[in-house]
Amino acid sequence: MDSTKLMKLREESGIKILEIKTDLSSYAASDLRKVLEELLAEKVEKVVVNLSQVSHINSTAVGALVGVAKRLRQNGGDLKICALADNLTRTFNLIGASSVVEIYESENSALAAF
Amino acid sequence: MENVDIKLKIPSAVFYIDPVRAFIGNLAKNLGFSRKRVADIQLVIDEICSNAVHHGSIDANVGVKLQITNKAHTLEILVCDTGSQHKGQNNWLTHERLSEIEANRSPSNEGGHGIFIAKSLSDTYEMQINAAGGTDVRVGFQLLNNTENRH
Numbered sequence: 001m002d003s004t005k006l007m008k009l010r011e012e013s014g015i016k017i018l019e020i021k022t023d024l025s026s027y028a029a030s031d032l033r034k035v036l037e038e039l040l041a042e043k044v045e046k047v048v049v050n051l052s053q054v055s056h057i058n059s060t061a062v063g064a065l066v067g068v069a070k071r072l073r074q075n076g077g078d079l080k081i082c083a084l085a086d087n088l089t090r091t092f093n094l095i096g097a098s099s100v101v102e103i104y105e106s107e108n109s110a111l112a113a114f
Numbered sequence: 115m116e117n118v119d120i121k122l123k124i125p126s127a128v129f130y131i132d133p134v135r136a137f138i139g140n141l142a143k144n145l146g147f148s149r150k151r152v153a154d155i156q157l158v159i160d161e162i163c164s165n166a167v168h169h170g171s172i173d174a175n176v177g178v179k180l181q182i183t184n185k186a187h188t189l190e191i192l193v194c195d196t197g198s199q200h201k202g203q204n205n206w207l208t209h210e211r212l213s214e215i216e217a218n219r220s221p222s223n224e225g226g227h228g229i230f231i232a233k234s235l236s237d238t239y240e241m242q243i244n245a246a247g248g249t250d251v252r253v254g255f256q257l258l259n260n261t262e263n264r265h
Contacts, residue, residue: 058160063227
């Protein structure tokens with residue numbers, strides 16, 4: 001199955017919002033990276049990743065989000081994450097990625113932070 | 115708690131990790147692990163199976179073997195790969211490579227977190243070279259008591 005079909009892109013006030021509707025395990029993490037790489041190729045600067053419908057994330061997916069956030073910042077943009085379930089927050093905290101990527105409780109608060 | 119001894123073999127491809135993660139998650143839930151602990155177990159399985167597929171398999175046909183046991187209130191999962199012949203070595207996880215991964219781990223790095231996660235979230239963790247020249251990773255999760263909080 002192509003999990004990119006469960007990754008919906010929309011735009012609000014010039015900010016790309018990527019809504020993930022699948023667990024981000026090893027299989028889906030490579031598709032996430034592909035979608036994010038496409039945004040980088042399109043010179044998108046501001047991205048919010050909404051994880052409200054994700055119940056599992058692994059280190060590969062966290063790494064993809066961290067990597068793209070760092071690359072966007074080099075060009076004056078950023079990637080912000082929102083709406084994490086408790087276990088996802090624990091994974092980000094365990095890796096330490098919550099000190100690298102900005103995490104917000106809601107999509108609105110992530111959008112407002114740009 | 116029921117004694118369990120289950121053996122699985124999956125092709126060395128990430129596509130097959132999700133079903134294994136779901137299966138072990140359901141098993142852990144049914145054994146009485148809390149929701150939080152089930153999520154930990156599933157994450158650890160994802161990480162060590164991912165390492166076995168990406169670093170520890172010559173090709174997809176060789177496969178990754180899992181053995182799941184539950185004895186004395188401990189769910190134990192053994193994940194075995196057969197080696198990748200990386201840089202002329204079957205075993206991807208030499209002592210030097212392991213030390214290098216641990217020394218260089220940083221929150222801002224995109225990779226190198228899998229072993230750290232597995233060690234951090236499991237109650238017991240062992241890695242060793244197996245007879246096939248690959249790596250065996252054994253993780254254990256203790257069920258605190260028969261009425262572990264399911265929330």
